[in-house]
Amino acid sequence: MNIRKLKFYHFRNYDKASFSFDENTIHVLQGKNAQGKTNIVEGIYFLSLLRSFRTNKLAHLVKHGEASFVIEADVESKGRIEELKVAVSDSKKQLFRFNDPVAKYSSFVGMVNAILFCPDDMTLFSDAPAARRKFIDMELIKLSKSYTATLSHYQKLLKERNQALKQPYVDRSLLDVYTRQMIQDQKIIISQRHRFLDELMEKVRTLYPFFSDGQERMEARYETFVSIEEDDLQQAMRACYEKTLERDLQYKNTQIGVHKDDFVFLLDGVPLVEAASQGQKRSVLLALKLGLAQIVYEKGGQYPILLLDDVFSELDESRRRKLIAMLPETMQIFITSAEPIPKSWFERPVKFYEIENGKIKEDLHE
Numbered sequence: 397m398n399i400r401k402l403k404f405y406h407f408r409n410y411d412k413a414s415f416s417f418d419e420n421t422i423h424v425l426q427g428k429n430a431q432g433k434t435n436i437v438e439g440i441y442f443l444s445l446l447r448s449f450r451t452n453k454l455a456h457l458v459k460h461g462e463a464s465f466v467i468e469a470d471v472e473s474k475g476r477i478e479e480l481k482v483a484v485s486d487s488k489k490q491l492f493r494f495n496d497p498v499a500k501y502s503s504f505v506g507m508v509n510a511i512l513f514c515p516d517d518m519t520l521f522s523d524a525p526a527a528r529r530k531f532i533d534m535e536l537i538k539l540s541k542s543y544t545a546t547l548s549h550y551q552k553l554l555k556e557r558n559q560a561l562k563q564p565y566v567d568r569s570l571l572d573v574y575t576r577q578m579i580q581d582q583k584i585i586i587s588q589r590h591r592f593l594d595e596l597m598e599k600v601r602t603l604y605p606f607f608s609d610g611q612e613r614m615e616a617r618y619e620t621f622v623s624i625e626e627d628d629l630q631q632a633m634r635a636c637y638e639k640t641l642e643r644d645l646q647y648k649n650t651q652i653g654v655h656k657d658d659f660v661f662l663l664d665g666v667p668l669v670e671a672a673s674q675g676q677k678r679s680v681l682l683a684l685k686l687g688l689a690q691i692v693y694e695k696g697g698q699y700p701i702l703l704l705d706d707v708f709s710e711l712d713e714s715r716r717r718k719l720i721a722m723l724p725e726t727m728q729i730f731i732t733s734a735e736p737i738p739k740s741w742f743e744r745p746v747k748f749y750e751i752e753n754g755k756i757k758e759d760l761h762e
């Protein structure tokens with residue numbers, strides 16, 4: 397997948413900007429701090445997921461002094477061009493494909509498949525479990541429609557069960573109906589999360605040694621409320637719910653379920669959050685992101701767009717070179733960097749751009 401054209405109107409510090417990008421090329425966005433490099437990456441990410449990775453407030457994305465912003469793109473996917481547009485005003489998003497309105501966000505999300513690495517990702521290992529669930533869920537949602545439907549059905553049931561628990565008189569038979577249906581959904585969610593994590597870690601174990609000098613063993617543990625080794629998972633889940641019923645009633649909230657799942661990443665059996673250095677965490681994250689891209693490629697036949705925001709700032713030269721060397725050749729990549737990166741490091745098509753105060757200029761010097 398490739399972004400061929402990108403246009404911003406009143407997005408962040410861009411007034412009216414138009415960019416053309418080449419297929420399967422590395423685009424290096426260089427410039428001093430606070431010039432608008434990350435804003436470009438953020439615009440592509442926004443087109444992919446209809447949200448930013450830096451703010452939850454749409455108003456922050458509108459150029460100061462303006463009322464609305466628009467992002468337009470021509471996106472190549474399997475040889476066909478999609479014309480996509482998002483217009484945001486009064487905190488409302490309007491979506492278009494070939495200028496026709498797209499009513500459902502879910503039909504638009506994922507048309508641009510982008511994978512991002514940014515410095516804030518480093519907190520993934522120390523954040524609350526919700527962040528790691530989101531990390532895994534976001535990818536599964538893009539990959540599997542049945543997962544998306546099951547997860548949203550489960551979330552609806554969970555809300556209803558919690559409402560039932562909050563009633564002055566709790567109808568236990570109604571609770572039981574919800575529990576049974578939630579167990580059905582959770583069988584699917586648990587098995588898909590488990591399978592996906594296994595698949596991802598298989599990739600990570602191959603990729604991690606490229607970034608790390610050490611020989612650490614990289615693993616991940618899926619933590620859920622039931623032992624997934626059980627022969628009769630349904631029966632085991634039922635027993636768990638029966639055991640926690642009194643607590644559910646006491647707290648007026650569903651205490652167990654896949655909404656509390658966690659994914660713990662370990663190096664040599666020790667959770668990363670406890671012992672890993674910043675360098676090791678960065679290496680694991682890069683391996684995770686590239687592993688995700690590999691899975692997307694194997695399942696969908698094309699690589700996602702890779703957005704590497706400020707990835708070089710804390711890697712030494714040999715790791716920077718290794719990273720560049722291992723980026724798949726049929727992947728379009730955007731790298732932001734405040735430091736100049738030598739052209740000689742690249743053995744594939746690369747384009748350099750100089751970003752200055754919301755203006756982009758292709759840098760033609762070698």
Ligand SMILES: Nc1ncnc2c1ncn2[C@@H]1O[C@H](COP(=O)(O)OP(=O)(O)OP(=O)(O)O)[C@@H](O)[C@H]1O
Binds near residue numbers: 429435458732
């Ligand atoms: N809504 C907005 N309207 C106008 N300007 C904005 C808006 N939001 C951010 N900016 C400006 O955009 C610039 C920051 O852009 P960006 O985050 O892309 O920086 P960068 O070039 O990636 O820098 P760094 O190397 O420090 O990460 C700042 O000058 C900031 O004031």
